[in-house]
Amino acid sequence: MDAAPNCAICNAPAYPECPCESERLQIAVKQAEARAMDSRLAEIRDWVISHARKHILNAFERLTSTRKQAHAAYLASLPNYSIYMQYSGHPPLHPFLLGQLQAQISEAHAELKRGIDADWRASVVRYPEVLDYFYSLVEVRLPSDRAQGVSQPPFAVSGYVDKGYELSTTTKEKKKSRRDRDASSPPERDRRSRREPTKEDHSYTVVGRTRVPPMVPTPPIQPGNMRR
Ligand SMILES: [Zn+2]
Known part of the structure; x- marks a missing residue:
């Protein structure tokens, strides 16, 4: 059975892939980039x-x-x-x-x-x-993936709780390998992956689309469409 979730925008089945999510993501990225970068670029x-x-x-x-x-x-x-x-x-x-x-x-x-x-x-x-x-001479620096602000973003503190990410213990090994793979590649590579800090080790885990969608949707990521 294909447990991939339907499109969050139009509710169409996951396959064939519709462009809604990647289009919304591109818009969200442009807007976030403008909020984060415009004033710094001007400076x-x-x-x-x-x-x-x-x-x-x-x-x-x-x-x-x-x-x-x-x-x-x-x-x-x-x-x-x-x-x-x-x-x-x-x-x-x-x-x-x-x-x-x-x-x-x-x-x-x-x-x-x-x-x-x-x-x-x-x-x-x-x-x-x-x-x-x-x-x-201008330095643009990306933080290390091991930096605390990266591995433990404070969303939970501000009320953003990623419910629906619970992982069973049987997937621990898979979890680890996925996490390792994720650490070595940009997040966009992980199609529709989501991350959460776990209680046990406070590190990132990546959950595929077969998991229950989060209560608060994050922008889905579709690298294929993003690279158009
Ligand atoms: Zn759609």
Whole structure:
């Protein structure tokens, strides 16, 4: 006899499989993900952007500062430049010399401006690389399966009692092997499996679909449909 429970949504028999449960699960996962991750992702994004921007601006400042020093050194090296500055741009020079100097100064200023523009472009095009770098510093950590919060989630404390999961002692060995298998693979792999902390060993057990469904339904898991 096939004791697999009917679809929790439309009550159709377990086989052939209807898409209701996996569709609801996908919705539930999207919603849970948004609740859990949206604000954290926004925080990470702000952090990455602010550090990338600071780095780009600092690098640009260093480039332009070197360029401005070279520019100042070049101007100081021009003949008559000091007297030109001393007379605030109106030195008592022959008009030909003055015109020549003004042209050199003007060209140097234009060259500095072109250089600064190029420095800025070169800095800004590095954003993808710099953003990648700062994103790479962000750690996303999954807890160990042995962590207490994972092996003993506090649902029972808050009134969530997984009734209907009772296991007979005759299935202990099976239970253990299923649990071991579950520990080594993502939970989605265990089709419609459910977990509960047992009173004896406070570890997880996995119960297949042949068990009585829980009083409080959890989102059923159908990896085949999830991978579509
Ligand atoms: Zn259905």
